[in-house]
Amino acid sequence: xIGPHADIKAEISAKAVVIMGAVTGTVTAGEKVEIRxxxxxxxxxxxxxxxxxxxxxxxxxxxxxxxxxxxxx
Numbered sequence: 001x002i003g004p005h006a007d008i009k010a011e012i013s014a015k016a017v018v019i020m021g022a023v024t025g026t027v028t029a030g031e032k033v034e035i036r037x038x039x040x041x042x043x044x045x046x047x048x049x050x051x052x053x054x055x056x057x058x059x060x061x062x063x064x065x066x067x068x069x070x071x072x073x
Contacts, residue, residue: 004038017047019056 002008006021013028019039027033029047037055046063 002039004036 001018004020009024032049033047034051035056037053040057
């Protein structure tokens with residue numbers, strides 16, 4: 001979890017990431033990334049699920065690989 005007053009410049013890798021502050025760098029999550037209303041990401045995101053609340057900001061690319069439980073039809 002990135003707090004509302006944080007300003008992080010790093011690569012983040014975790015199972016689930018909740019962003020309420022500012023992140024500059026690549027964010028990788030095994031399950032989900034959630035950008036809250038006060039959150040912003042400048043960089044790329046790789047996660048099977050992405051949620052962006054009203055007011056949240058993303059400047060970068062999103063890659064959404066299928067999770068292990070899903071199969072392509």
